[in-house]
Amino acid sequence: MFPITRSRRLRSSKNIRSMVKETTLSVNDFIYPLFVCEGKSIRHEVPSMPGIYNLSVDEVIKEAKEAENLGIKSVILFGIPDHKDEEGSGAYGSEGIVQKAIKAIKDYTDLYVITDVCMCEYTSHGHCGHIINGDVDNDSTLNMLAREALSHAEAGADMVAPSDMMDGRVAAIRTMLDDNGFENIPIMSYAVKYASGYYGPFRDAADSTPAFGSRKTYQMDPANRREALKEAFQDIEEGADIIMVKPALAYLDIIRDVKDSCVVPVASYNVSGEYAMIKAAAKNGWIDEEKVVMETLLSMKRAGSDLIITYFAKDAAKKLNK
Ligand code: PBG
Ligand code: ZN
Numbered sequence: 001m002f003p004i005t006r007s008r009r010l011r012s013s014k015n016i017r018s019m020v021k022e023t024t025l026s027v028n029d030f031i032y033p034l035f036v037c038e039g040k041s042i043r044h045e046v047p048s049m050p051g052i053y054n055l056s057v058d059e060v061i062k063e064a065k066e067a068e069n070l071g072i073k074s075v076i077l078f079g080i081p082d083h084k085d086e087e088g089s090g091a092y093g094s095e096g097i098v099q100k101a102i103k104a105i106k107d108y109t110d111l112y113v114i115t116d117v118c119m120c121e122y123t124s125h126g127h128c129g130h131i132i133n134g135d136v137d138n139d140s141t142l143n144m145l146a147r148e149a150l151s152h153a154e155a156g157a158d159m160v161a162p163s164d165m166m167d168g169r170v171a172a173i174r175t176m177l178d179d180n181g182f183e184n185i186p187i188m189s190y191a192v193k194y195a196s197g198y199y200g201p202f203r204d205a206a207d208s209t210p211a212f213g214s215r216k217t218y219q220m221d222p223a224n225r226r227e228a229l230k231e232a233f234q235d236i237e238e239g240a241d242i243i244m245v246k247p248a249l250a251y252l253d254i255i256r257d258v259k260d261s262c263v264v265p266v267a268s269y270n271v272s273g274e275y276a277m278i279k280a281a282a283k284n285g286w287i288d289e290e291k292v293v294m295e296t297l298l299s300m301k302r303a304g305s306d307l308i309i310t311y312f313a314k315d316a317a318k319k320l321n322k
Contacts, residue, residue: 023302025294027071027320031114031267032313035205036060036101037080048201049272050279052311054080057101061108070317074112076161076309077101079121080206087130088122091148099155106156114188115152117145117162117173126203126210128164128218135217141166146176153182161244163190165218170238188267189240192228192254195219198247198273205272228254232262240264242307247271249296252303259304267307268300275311294319 010020035046035054042056055063064075079098081090090096098115105113119141120128129141141164149160160177162169170189177185195216203209220227232243243262245255246269259266278296282289293312300308310316 023298025297025301025316025320027317028073029297029301029306029308030072030313030316031074031076031307031309032067032072033076033078033309033311034060034063034101035078035080036097038082038097046201046205048204048276049311050283051315052205052275054205057097057104060101061104064105064109064111067314067317068109068111070314071321072111072313072317074114075105076114076116077105077157078116078206081122084122084124084207086124088119088144091119091122091144092151094151094155096151099151102152102155102157112158113156114159114161115149115157117149117152117160118164119144119148120164120208120210121206125212126208127213128215129166134213136166138166138168138218142169142172145169146172149173149187150176150180150182153177153180153185157185159186159188159241161188161190163193163246165190165193165215165220167234168238170235170240174239186241187239188242188244189235190246190269191231191235191240191243192245192251192258193219194222194247194251196222196247196250196271196273198250198271201272201276222250225254225257228257229261232258236262236264242267244269244309245305247274248300248303248305248308249274252299255300255303255305265306266304267309268303268305270297270300270308270310270312272311278312290315290319 037054039056043059044054046052077098081097102113118128120126127136129136152160242265244267248268248270255268278292281287
C-alpha cells in the first residue's frame with residue numbers, strides 16, 4: 001500500500017520508538033547463576049567464562065550482595081564439592097557446599113535463592129544419576145534427587161530446580177518436599193533440556209564432563225520440537241510450578257511453543273556456551289558486547305521467557321539501571 005503505509009513514521013524519534021516498543025527487559029526477569037566451592041577467599045575465574053568465578057562461601061556472599069544491590073532478585077546455586085564419589089554423596093549433607101551457601105546467602109541478603117538439583121556436580125563419573133550397566137538408571141536416581149532437593153529446602157532454599165532429566169523426578173521431589181512440610185517450596189523444572197554442545201564451559205566450571213558416554217540417553221534430541229511439549233505437560237502434571245527451556249538462543253522456537261501451550265511461567269537458560277561465544281567475539285573486537293548482550297536477552301523475552309537465567313545478569317542490570 002505504499003506510500004500510504006510508511007512504517008518508518010513510528011521509528012522517527014527516540015520517544016515514539018519507546019512508546020511503540022512491544023517487549024521490555026527488566027531486572028526482575030533475571031536469575032544470576034553462582035558456582036560455590038569449598039575454601040576461603042577463593043575467587044577462581046572460569047577460563048572459558050570471563051567474569052564468572054568459582055567462589056568460596058565468603059566470596060559468594062559478596063557476589064550475591066553485589067547482585068542484590070543492582071536490583072537482581074534471585075540467584076541459582078551450583079555446588080562444586082571438594083570430593084566426588086560414585087554415588088554423589090556430597091549432594092545431600094547439611095554441611096554440603098550448596099547447603100552452606102544457601103544458609104550464608106539467606107543470612108546476609110534478601111535474595112530469593114534457587115538451587116540446581118542434579119547429581120553430575122557430585123559424582124566421580126560426571127553423570128546426572130546412579131549408574132547401572134554403563135548408563136544412568138532412572139528409577140534409582142529419583143530418590144537421590146528427592147533427598148538432594150529436601151536437603152536444599154532444609155538449608156533454607158526458596159525454590160528447587162531439577163536439571164537431571166530423569167522421568168518422574170518432579171513427582172518424586174514434590175512428594176518428598178510435601179511429606180516433610182515443604183509443600184510451599186516451588187519447583188522450577190528444567191523440563192525441556194536438550195543434549196547440547198552449549199554446556200561445554202559450564203562443565204569446565206563444575207568439572208562435570210561425563211567420564212564415559214554422553215547425556216543423550218536422558219537429555220533431549222535437538223531435532224525434536226513436539227517432544228518439548230510432552231516434557232512440559234508431563235512436568236506440569238507432576239507439579240512443576242515453572243517450566244524451563246534450555247539452552248535458550250538456539251531454541252527460541254521452543255520457548256515460544258511452551259509459552260503458547262502452557263499456563264505457567266516460562267524460564268529460559270542463557271547457557272554457558274552462549275555466554276562464552278559473546279565474550280570471545282567481544283574480546284576480539286568483533287561485536288559490541290553490550291549491544292549484543294541486550295539484544296540476545298531481549299530475544300529470549302520476546303520469544304516468551306518470563307524469566308531468564310543468565311551469566312550476564314549483573315551487566316544487563318547495570319545497563320538497565322543507567
Ligand atoms: C547440571 C546442569 C548443567 C547445566 C545446568 N545444570 C550441565 C549439563 O547438563 O551438562 C548447564 C548450564 C550452562 O551450560 O550454563 N545437569
Ligand atoms: Zn546433571
